[in-house]
Amino acid sequence: MLIQVENAADADSLNRLRSALVDRSPAVKGRGKSRQDSSSELSGIRVIIFQGWELLVGKNSEGNDRLTTRLARADDLWLHAEGQPGSHVLIRNPRKMEIPHDILVKAASLAAYYSKGKGAGKVAVTYAEARFVRKPKWAKPGLVTLSRHETIMVAPAGAAQG
16 A cells, blocks of 8 residues: 555545545544444445545445434535435535535536446436435435435546546
């Protein structure tokens, strides 16, 4: 891994390496939680760092559910490919800043890429502040309702793509 870090061509390469380490890490530090609790909280979730912003991507319905119901804070931005099965994506916004457009587009392209619409040229992706995303009582893991949202059209692109 050290050799890969030394040979990294740019910041995106370093961020991909960091994401790979986070995905493989048996223990991730959490706030006031034991290491075991924190790593289980992030199981089923892919962590991507893009231009200094943390993007969380659910790997399955349980990961989507955990991301949306446990990890999301009110000012985080939640995204999902509109009308089709796929990953929930969360843009962490701990400083409650306006999220730059290129970060929104990257997160939306990840939501499109990790959905059934992956093969399409353009995919509609719904996004909302996490405060407007709710899981109905007794709903299956990953199922949510939105009280306020917007839509953006993007081309699907994975973590390694631009």
